[in-house]
Amino acid sequence: MQLSDSRPRPQILRKPGVLGQYMQLEYVFRAIVTAVALGVFALVIAIIYELAHEAWPAISKFGIGFLWSTEWNPPKERFGALPFIAGTLVTSMLALLFGTVIGVGAALFLVEFAPRWLRVPVSYMVELLAAIPSVVYGLWGVFVLGPWIQKTAGPFIIDYFGWLPFVHGPALGVGIFAAVMILTIMILPTIVAISRDVIAAVPRSQREGILALGATRWEMIRIAVLPYARSGVLGAAILGLARAIGETLAVALVIGNSTKVPDSIFSPAYTMASVIANQFREVENTMHEAALIYIGLLLLLITLLVNAVARLLVWRVTKGQITTVIE
């Protein structure tokens, strides 16, 4: 039975008694939590608007050419973001490459190789890696990793791999290589945790089927497990990439602070986030500040795009997992 407005309502709902008050409060409560949630919507818009607004002097002066201009000259008020975009791309892509190879390997170890008593503590230790603050990684990078690269790893790599393009000295300690190592460590927890869950969700029957055909363990992983987990692992890698792109202080401490486009894996450089961290407090003029905020806006747009892609991939896979579990 439906109650339309014209019909007399039951007495209890019309009477301004206890229940009536409760019903009104329901709307009030719902309105409050909805308003707060809509605040998140407003917040994301406000962040984009504020950055665009404050960056406007630089946007209107340099336009889209800002993206590929290499000149960064605060006293002359000439700014281009290519060195920083290049630095961000190179460091985060290399970290993604190493992080994905090691991270997916570790996830396979946890799911397919490790005995149960080892699985939980190792997973937990990888999670603790994510809990260490960025600035502590930076400190470690400056005083431990940097000298090691300068004295040991750098000369070794230059001696044996110096014939490769983009590999030449001097290895100063700080630079692209140090940043890549730190970023690789920092994105490992993200990649390991998500890939582990995705790989563990591959149905047992998938593995047993191919083992019954006589496959070795590696063949099982290559043919039955990895293709099944592919898009989830891809999502994990992209989330790691987003973390690497936005990482600030650890990189700011070890990247070496150079506004030139890097030409070697040992070059000092700057990433988009680290140039903001190091220069924003000591801007030389308003155009310098606007240019840094312009970089901040570009950084925001890139991470939004990368995150959106990763979330959609991971969401799709986790939905898929639930149905396979039910089956």
Next chain:
Amino acid sequence: MTAMTGADHAFRTRRRRRRKAADAFASGAIIAAGVGVIVPLFVILLFLFVKGLPALHLSLFTENPGPTGVAGGGIKNAIAGSILLLVLALAIGLPAAIATGVYLAEYGRGRLGFVIRFLVDVLAGVPSITIGIFVYTAVVLQMGKYTAFAGGIALALIMLPIVARVTEEMLLLVPQMTREASYALGVPKWRTIITIIVPAASSGIMTGIVLASARVAGEAAPLLFTALGNNFFSTGVFRPIDAMPLRIFTYATGPFAYQHDQAWAASFILVMMVLVLSVFARLLLQRRSR
């Protein structure tokens, strides 16, 4: 079935040997990755102990930084500042985060809920330095000064998406029957949420809050242009304030040996604090799942 020729047999043996070799090689690489992935944690902890522990003096907790270049002094102001910033972030961020989580879990089943859930995840991916610039333009420029308040807002914005999503997930774990039992007694939905569902999920929500606190306690990037840092002791909400991660960043780039020692000691304290919080959060969660 024909008998296997000699050549055929040799081919199969070679093939089997190659498959075995590939298997051994891949297994070795995977085990190496599994072991290698925990090496960085131990290396970093090792150096924190080796370099941080000897530099740990009581004066770190009882003294403020001296004049730059003069050895001695402590980081009392940074410890107090970190605590105040965390309290501010919790006071500003928690109500909004929990309300958003309640909306997503209880009212956010439709298209609007999907959009907001997506935006909360997007917000979680915004780099912390970008949050710092946003708060600088939206709060610091408006107020005309760097303040602990602005730093608290920046940290609250980082905390918001983490706590909101944990709250949502924990509320959804509360069995539907619990809600129905409450409705059957005539309790309206809003009261069911406040008095039944949120308390039932409280230990899970607490876990999220503790993890988010551990995360923002180590953040320096959003504080660079908001709380700014301060060489003096301050508990003023509307004045610049110091924080442990900021102090570490400043000292790591400083020229003096005593600064480096104190940076290691401060890192040691910070990491121990964060690890204790993480372990505590995990224990909370385990108690709940039992």
